[in-house]
Amino acid sequence: MSLQIEKLTPHCGAMVDGIDLSRTPDAATVRALEGALAEHGVLFFRDQVMTPDQHKAFGRCFGELHLHPAFPDILEGHPEIMVIRADANSKRIAGEEWHSDVSCDAEPPLGTILHLQEVPPVGGDTLFAGMYAAYETLSPPLRTMLEGMTAIHDGENAYRGRYGHGDAPGAVYPKSEHPVVVTHPVSGRRALYVNRIFTTRIVQLSRRESDGLLALLFAHIETPEFQCRFRWRPGSVAFWDNRCVQHHALWDYFPQRRYGLRVTIRGQKPVF
Numbered sequence: 225m226s227l228q229i230e231k232l233t234p235h236c237g238a239m240v241d242g243i244d245l246s247r248t249p250d251a252a253t254v255r256a257l258e259g260a261l262a263e264h265g266v267l268f269f270r271d272q273v274m275t276p277d278q279h280k281a282f283g284r285c286f287g288e289l290h291l292h293p294a295f296p297d298i299l300e301g302h303p304e305i306m307v308i309r310a311d312a313n314s315k316r317i318a319g320e321e322w323h324s325d326v327s328c329d330a331e332p333p334l335g336t337i338l339h340l341q342e343v344p345p346v347g348g349d350t351l352f353a354g355m356y357a358a359y360e361t362l363s364p365p366l367r368t369m370l371e372g373m374t375a376i377h378d379g380e381n382a383y384r385g386r387y388g389h390g391d392a393p394g395a396v397y398p399k400s401e402h403p404v405v406v407t408h409p410v411s412g413r414r415a416l417y418v419n420r421i422f423t424t425r426i427v428q429l430s431r432r433e434s435d436g437l438l439a440l441l442f443a444h445i446e447t448p449e450f451q452c453r454f455r456w457r458p459g460s461v462a463f464w465d466n467r468c469v470q471h472h473a474l475w476d477y478f479p480q481r482r483y484g485l486r487v488t489i490r491g492q493k494p495v496f
């Protein structure tokens with residue numbers, strides 16, 4: 225069966241058919257998926273059955289796997305797999321704000337593969353937003369100004385106090401400086417690279433200027449026209465590219481249960 229890729233919206237998201245993710249794809253299929261990921265930002269797959277080892281093997285087709293610096297809910301025996309769960313006992317969920325994953329790392333993850341096994345009858349969708357469009361729709365003088373700038377991405381902003389162990393004296397969180405506009409290494413396109421969870425400061429500006437400009441950019445990134453919204457079913461997989469999309473998990477289904485596993489792929493230092 226050959227790969228079929230159907231674009232979902234003008235700026236982000238594509239549905240992929242004709243592939244069984246439990247079988248390691250051949251090199252040509254991996255290249256096709258890499259190209260589609262760089263173009264569409266997030267790929268969706270339905271009706272997939274994968275063991276944790278098969279999930280990791282699929283992730284390793286695209287790079288080494290990433291170990292999360294703070295997330296506490298790790299699948300036993302699989303340090304590379306995060307358990308994404310919410311139920312009646314949950315106080316919060318992962319990713320409940322616009323972000324790209326772990327952008328506080330010096331080399332943030334290239335991509336993330338989330339496989340959900342249990343979903344509520346309705347709700348629990350994930351929103352994705354295309355950062356090529358976010359950059360390309362800024363007016364030229366603003367684009368020119370941002371192209372020379374860098375920003376601080378601070379893990380403490382996201383993780384301190386969040387998982388119940390982060391307030392220990394001396395706790396150290398990843399913190400990195402990245403370009404505000406990055407060039408995607410596969411597509412060569414430029415993308416806006418600041419997000420609400422991790423980005424705390426534009427280095428070249430005063431605190432007031434930085435706060436004002438980040439507020440403007442965070443609001444711009446959330447423009448509905450840049451987005452697609454994925455409605456999960458049991459067995460669905462989303463594979464997103466943290467270099468050119470941001471995502472936002474919705475928690476509109478409390479106290480119902482949502483459960484799945486996440487593998488994250490290591491990336492390189494972002495460059496302008």
Ligand code: SIN
Nearest residue numbers: 308318319350473486
């Ligand atoms: C995440 O940010 O990894 C969670 C996404 C989701 O649960 O939809």
